[in-house]
Amino acid sequence: QGMDVEAVRSLAQQMSAKAEEIEHLSNALSSQLDGTQWVGHDAVSFRGEWSGAHRSQLAAVANALRDASTAAGNNANQQEQASA
Numbered sequence: 543q544g545m546d547v548e549a550v551r552s553l554a555q556q557m558s559a560k561a562e563e564i565e566h567l568s569n570a571l572s573s574q575l576d577g578t579q580w581v582g583h584d585a586v587s588f589r590g591e592w593s594g595a596h597r598s599q600l601a602a603v604a605n606a607l608r609d610a611s612t613a614a615g616n617n618a619n620q621q622e623q624a625s626a
Contacts, residue, residue, distance in 0.1 A: 571592075
């Protein structure tokens with residue numbers, strides 16, 4: 543009741559795709575940072591923050607999107623089965 547199954551499945555696919563996009567961006571930024579000539583205390587501090595906090599936060603967002611995608615897909619499947 544009250545669910546457009548195809549729209550929810552589309553939402554689930556978009557969430558999954560955006561999770562992949564976030565991981566790709568995180569990897570690309572890490573590669574760019576690794577390839578950037580930058581030395582000194584600020585560089586060490588920045589790299590530490592990036593790899594320690596920021597990159598793990600991006601990974602957490604990607605994982606949350608994947609979890610939400612799975613939940614939405616499961617809900618769409620359950621709705622479809624209930625309506626059959």
